[in-house]
Amino acid sequence: QLQLQESGPGLVKPSETLSLTCTVSGGSITTSSHYWGWIRQPPGKGPEWIGSFYYSESTYYNPSLKSRVTISVDTSRNQFSLRLSSVTAADTAVYYCTSGLYCRDGSCYLRWSWDYWGQGTLATVSS
Amino acid sequence: SYELTQPVSVSVALGQTAKITCGGDNIGSKNVHWYQQKPGQAPVLVIYRDDSRPSGVPERFSGSNSGNTATLTISRPQAGDEADYYCQVWDSGVIFGGGTKLTVL
Numbered sequence: 001q002l003q004l005q006e007s008g009p010g011l012v013k014p015s016e017t018l019s020l021t022c023t024v025s026g027g028s029i030t031t032s033s034h035y036w037g038w039i040r041q042p043p044g045k046g047p048e049w050i051g052s053f054y055y056s057e058s059t060y061y062n063p064s065l066k067s068r069v070t071i072s073v074d075t076s077r078n079q080f081s082l083r084l085s086s087v088t089a090a091d092t093a094v095y096y097c098t099s100g101l102y103c104r105d106g107s108c109y110l111r112w113s114w115d116y117w118g119q120g121t122l123a124t125v126s127s
Numbered sequence: 128s129y130e131l132t133q134p135v136s137v138s139v140a141l142g143q144t145a146k147i148t149c150g151g152d153n154i155g156s157k158n159v160h161w162y163q164q165k166p167g168q169a170p171v172l173v174i175y176r177d178d179s180r181p182s183g184v185p186e187r188f189s190g191s192n193s194g195n196t197a198t199l200t201i202s203r204p205q206a207g208d209e210a211d212y213y214c215q216v217w218d219s220g221v222i223f224g225g226g227t228k229l230t231v232l
Contacts, residue, residue, distance in 0.1 A: 037221070039221075046211075046213055046223050046224070046225050046226040047162075047170060047213060047215075047223045048223065049220060049221035049222070049223065052221065060220065061220075062220055062221075063128075063219070063220065096169055104175070104176075104179070105179065110217075111158050111160075111175065111176060111217070112160075112215075112217045112221050113158075113160040113172055113175040113176070113215070114160075114162075114170070114172060114215075115172055115181065117169035117170060117171075118169065119169060120169055
């Protein structure tokens with residue numbers, strides 16, 4: 001069973017960079033059977049997609065965050081990471097790392113539905 | 128940018144049927160996914176690609192999608208189905224609806 005676990009500082013100062021890591025267990029991050037992503041949820045609001053990637057293909061970013069976001073992969077540690085620069089209070093949220101199945105019911109494509117979620121980590125932007 | 132519109136809240140009596148809608152321009156041409164989220168927990172996928180249920184999701188959850196509206200239907204909802212429900216599509220990025228709070232009376 002695939003499991004994802006977020007880690008990183010819970011408090012970040014305004015204008016600094018938020019860095020989070022997702023550790024994947026129960027499966028390889030280089031597999032072609034899953035795609036991966038980051039989704040956040042501000043307190044009391046709905047989820048907001050940050051970015052996603054699949055296997056060795058391109059990484060996709062939310063246009064509204066693209067200038068500040070980088071998603072990177074460390075295959076040796078089976079981890080992927082999120083960096084969000086120049087944070088403000090509006091970036092305060094629970095951050096989830098997520099994964100979805102590339103193949104379902106004999107059909108394989110990037111449908112971008114999210115089957116697996118980490119427990120989430122609250123990142124607060126405050127001085 | 129593409130927008131998804133959901134009612135803020137839906138109430139349903141025990142034994143009845145709950146319908147949660149998700150409106151979007153020609154949403155019938157897109158794959159719609161639905162998530163259930165209970166307080167303090169991560170969202171859980173309950174419907175993918177309009178009307179398919181992941182393994183482990185009860186049969187009382189079903190979905191449909193046509194025209195400008197996708198619908199999540201919960202037949203004979205239980206108290207444990209009280210939660211926030213979000214629809215989601217891909218349109219040049221992952222887009223979520225604003226969410227609907229389901230109350231079971």
